[in-house]
Amino acid sequence: MADTEFSHTSVLLFECIEALDIRDGYTYVDCTTGAGGHSLEIAKRLGKNGRLICFDQDENAIAAAKIRLKDHLDKITFINENFSELDAVLGRLEINNLGGVLADLGCSSPQFDDAARGFSYMNDARLDMRMCVTAPLDAHAVVNTYSESELKRIIYDFGEERFAPRIAAAICQRRKEKPIDSTVELSDIIKSAIPAAARADGPHPAKRTFQAIRIEVNRELDVIRPALDAAARRLCPTGRIAVISFHSLEDRIVKQAFQALATGCTCPRDFPVCVCGKKPLLRQVNKKPILPSAEELNMNPRARSAKLRVAEKV
Secondary structure, X not given: OXXXXXXXXXXXXXXXXXXXXXXXXXXXXXXXXXXXXXXXXXXXXXXXXXXXEEEOOXXXXXXXXXXXXXXXXXXXXXXXXXXXXXXXXXXXXXXXXEEEEEEEOOOOHHHHHOHHHOOOOOOOOEOOOOOOOOOOOOHHHHHHHOOHHHHHHHHHHHHOOOOHHHHHHHHHHHHOOOOOOEHHHHHHHHHHHOOHHHHOOOOOOOHHHHHHHHHHHHOOOXXXXXXXXXXXXXXXXXXXXXXXXXXXXXHHHHHHHHHHHOOOOOOXXXXXXXXXXXXXXXXXXXXXXXXXXXXXXXXXXXXXXXXXXXXXXX
């Protein structure tokens, strides 16, 4: 895929670069390379002895990033895997000078904008939603094979959709007639299941359900905490982790992970000495998330829900 077909405006770009505090002689990781916007700015600042590791499970993203980063390829290692493999890859590459880790969570704009990928309720396409195009589970399987109770659970838990029972029931009723194959079919079913009064304002009625199915297909929430734990263990002292989230489910996991990794002794207060031996791995650089500026929101409305949290190795 050409670079022009896989590009987007990187969210909180310079806030992330400032947060990482990039120094020469260290290795940095971009867990979600996408079109390479964040990676490019990291690469520019690596110095003579720095190194960048770029993860992305989408082979189209890796191909586009290689074009965008063509002037810095001697300092970059591309990993066509999910960042859930962070610990294993850093071990395999014998990285012992990790200076920073960036994760821009969720689905990238190019994936949404490519109608054929089936992420968007705005375009008609086969239900897919896989970030890794070779993954065994896709949205078509979720919609057509999950039980009504399973559908209700993921739509409620991952989409925070109050009409999850009605939507799950409508999906199961419709697929008795024939398989639900396309994004438009699914969107129409969702709209029909939501009362007209609830559809009158707010986001598109299919938005939350599509988000829920996408999260289920890609196991998006499952990989966040293990990756943050691995990054915290492997970072050098004063190394930074910067994470951008786009909805409350992601942000809650990041916030709780940083809080746990910044907590020391957990023994009861009346214990005379510590017996748990727990010491903090991180300190939170910003207790409250960093949000996009008004200027960025004017230029890139898709940044409106973004939150950046930063922590530093102690």
